[in-house]
Amino acid sequence: MRKKLSKNGNASSQKDQLIDIFSSYHPISEELKNQLTIRLKIEQLQKGHCLATQGEYCVHFYYLAEGILTSTTNRNDKQLTTFIVADGSFVTSISGMYGQRPSDESIFAIEDTLVIALHAQDFHYFYQHHPEMNAIMRCIMERCFQEAHERSKMIRLGTAKEKYLYLLEHIPQHINRIPFPYQANYLGIREETLKRIQKEIHIENDEKQTTTLFKRIEHHLLHTNIIYQPKITLKSFAKTIDIPAHQLSSIIKTKYKKSFNQLIYTLKIEHVKQKLANITDHKHLTLEGIGTEAGFKSRSVFFSEFKKQTGLSPGEYLKKLKQ
Template sequence: MSKYLQYTRPASEDVSHVLNIMGAVHPIDSELIEEFDRHLLRLRIKKDQILFNENEVCEYMYFIIKGALRGCTTHNKQKITTYISVENDFVSSISGLHGLGYSQEYVVAVEDTDLLAIHNNELNRLFAHHFELNYIFRVILEKYYKDAQQRAHIIRVGNAKERYLYFAKTNPGYLDRLPLELVASLLNVKASTLLSIRKSFSKPKERSKDLAEFGRKLELQVNKHQLFRHKDIRLHALAQKIGLSSHELSVVLNSHFNKSFIDYINQYRVNWIKDSIRNPEIMQNFTLEALAYSAGFSSRSAFYNSFKKLVGMSPVEYSKNIEKQKS
C-alpha cells in the first residue's frame, strides 16, 4: 500500500451516507453502526494517483464518496482496463479480496476521488459477529459479478457498436464524463473506432437540435415581419434572412415542420385569414377575396385550394360556421 496515502477521520455525513446505502440492502443494528463510525477512515487521492499496486496486498475495502477509479492489469507492457467504478461503488482488490492474497490488478484515480475505507482486519472481525453485514456484502458482490459477467459476454461476442450501446445503456452519463481512451480500453476497442461510433450516434441529436434552432429563427422572422404577406416571397430570400442556404432551409422545413415551402407559407396565410374572419369589424369592410390578396395569395383559386387543403372546408363554409357559433 502506498506510503503516500494519508487516512483521516471522515465527516459524519459521509459515514451516514455509506450506512444508508448498506441499510437499503438490509437493516443495520446500532452496534454495527457504532463499529463503522469508529473504524471508517477518509482518504482523498488525486487524479492519476495509484490507490494500490499489482503484487501488493490491498489492506482496505473502499467506498467511493465522489470521483472515479479504474481497475487495470498489465499485459505485454499494455495497460488493460478491467473495470470502472464511480460514486456509491465499493472497491478493493478482486484477486486479493479482504487482504487474503496479493493483488493481480492495480487501481488508479480517473478523477480526484474521495473515499471511505475500513481495514480488512476490522471488516473480517465484523463479518464474524454480524450476520447482516455478510448478507449486505453478498448482495453487493452478486451485483458486481452479474455486471462483470454481462460485460465479459458482450466484449467477447459483441461487435464494437454493440459494446458501445451496452456501455451507454448500463452506465448512463459515463461516456460524457470519462476519457474516451479509458472506455475504449474497458470495451477492448480502438479509441478511434469508439470515437467514430460515438459521433454516428450523436449526429441525429445534434441535427435535431440544429433543426429546432433554425426552425425557431424562421418562425421569429416570419411572424415578426409577416413575411408570408409578401406575394413574391421566395425560398432563397427567406433562407438568407436566417443565415441558411436554400437547400438547408428546405431540410428545416421538410424535417422539422414536415412541410414544403409553399405549404409552410400558406399555412401562415390561412391562419391570418381565419383570425380575420373571426373579427366582425374586418368582415364588415373586406371580402374573403380581399383578405386573400392581403394575406399574400396571388389568385382566388390558390386561396380556395390552400384553405380547403389546410382547413378541410372552403373559406365560405368556414365563415358560415363562425357566424353560426356567434348566433
C-alpha cells in the same frame, strides 16, 4: 452498482450516509452503526494515484464517494483496462480481495477522488459479531459480480458500437469525464474506431431528436388553431412549442422544404380551400371573412397569396368549384 452520497458534508456525515446505504440492504443495530463509524476511513486520492497496485496486497473494500476509478492489468507487456467505475460504486481488487493473495490489477484515480475504506480484518470482525453484515455484503457482492459478468459478456460478444452503447447506458452522466484513451482501451477498440462510433451515434441522436421535435411541430400546425393567429411569427411559434427559433426554422426547411412564413401561408390557404369546397356550411361568411378567419391580416395579403398558390382569385376558385 451505484448508490450515491451527497457531495456536501464532512467526514462524519459521509460515513453516516454510507451507513444509511448499508441499512437500505438490511436493518442494522445501533452497535453496528457505532462500530462502522469508528472503523470506516475516509481517503482522498489525487488524479493518477493508485488505490491498489498489481502484485501487491489489497486489504480494503472501498466505496467510491466522489471521482472515477479505473482498473488495469499488465500482461505480456500489454495494458488492459478491466473496469471503469464512477461515483456511487463499491470497488476492490476482486482477485486480491481480503488480502489473501497479491492483486492481479492496479486501481487508480483518473480524477481527484474520495473513497470510504473498510479493512478486511474489520469485515471478519463484523461477520462474526454482527450477522446482519453478512446479509448486507452478500447483496452488495451479488450485484458487483452481476455487473462484472455483464461487462465480460459485453467485451466478449458485443460489437464495437454495442460496447460503447453499454458504456453510455451505465455511466451516461460521467462519460465526458473519462479520458478518451481509457474509454477505447476498456472497450477493446481502436481510438479511431471509437471516434467514428461516437460520430455515428451523435448523428443518430440528432435524427431522433429532429423526429421528436417534428412531431411536436406537426401536431401544433395541424391539430391546434395556432396558425390562424394573424400575428403568428417564427419567434412566437417557437416560444409556444418550446423549441429554439433557429432549430424550428431548420427543421421546417428540412421537412417541408419551405420557410416558416411560406409554410404558414400554405396551411392557411389549404384551410380556405376546404371552406370554399363546403361553402354551403359557411354562407354567413364573405370571401374576405373566410380569409380573416384563416388568419390573414388583410384582404390584399389574402387575395395575393391565394392567387400565388392556386393561380386564381378566391372568387374564381369558388366559381370553378361550382361548375
